[in-house]
Amino acid sequence: xxxxxxxxxxxxxxxxxxxxxxxxxxxxxxxxxxxxxxxxxxxxxxxxxxxxxxxxxxxxxxxxxxxxxxxxxxxxxxxxxxxxxxxxxxxxxxxxxxxxxxxxxxxxxxxxxxxxxxxxxxxxxxxxxxxxxxxxxxxxxxxxxxxxxxxxxxxxxxxxxxxxxxxxxxxxx
Numbered sequence: 001x002x003x004x005x006x007x008x009x010x011x012x013x014x015x016x017x018x019x020x021x022x023x024x025x026x027x028x029x030x031x032x033x034x035x036x037x038x039x040x041x042x043x044x045x046x047x048x049x050x051x052x053x054x055x056x057x058x059x060x061x062x063x064x065x066x067x068x069x070x071x072x073x074x075x076x077x078x079x080x081x082x083x084x085x086x087x088x089x090x091x092x093x094x095x096x097x098x099x100x101x102x103x104x105x106x107x108x109x110x111x112x113x114x115x116x117x118x119x120x121x122x123x124x125x126x127x128x129x130x131x132x133x134x135x136x137x138x139x140x141x142x143x144x145x146x147x148x149x150x151x152x153x154x155x156x157x158x159x160x161x162x163x164x165x166x167x168x169x170x171x172x173x
Contacts, residue, residue: 024134026171029142033164034080036060045137045168051128052137054109057121058144058164061114068149068159069122071107075139077165085141085165088156091132098151099124106132107140108157111148135170142166 024047031041038060046053061067076084088096089107097104106129112120126132147160 024138024170027134027138027168028171029166029168031058031142031144031164031166032077033144035163039164041164041166043142043166045134047134048125049128050125052126052134054124054126055122056109056112056124057119058112058114059117059119061112061118061120063114063116063118065114065118066148067112067114067120067163068145068147068157069109069112070105070143070145070149070156070159071109071137071168072141072143073107075141075167077141077167079165082141082143082162082165085143085162089137089140091136092129096151096154096157099126101151106136108149110151112144137168138170140168142168 027045029043031039033039040060041058043056071089072085073089074086078084088105090105094103094105097108099108099110106126109124112122114120143162144164145159146163149157149159151157
């Protein structure tokens, strides 16, 4: 078992190194939840001139519900609380904020607002940074919270419990 785990860690490190050596252009994450049974998601991350474009579509949510949506620092989704994902991804050491703010966590993606059919869609641009690119997000966890992000409470927006999680993976070319 230890050899399998060690081999798996080496393979993951090798894959991340390859992803950063080659110009990675796209990644994706699929959310899973122990409490939101019908959740389905399509979340893409694409490198563009302005930074990283995140396009998300999540269904199976309570109609009208508002959910904080963040990239977290660790690539672990151990349920049911997903605390294993750590805190928000914040390599620039900024305060928590709206993704539209000049300075925010790189993992601050704002809120997902479900329509009357329980579907939430958003498009966010993570601003370009000389030290952060798409490869920086690969292997991190994407988290959906049960409440709205207030964009001001530190360190994470007071979004409540973590209800869904997915690992960001490089798209296969």
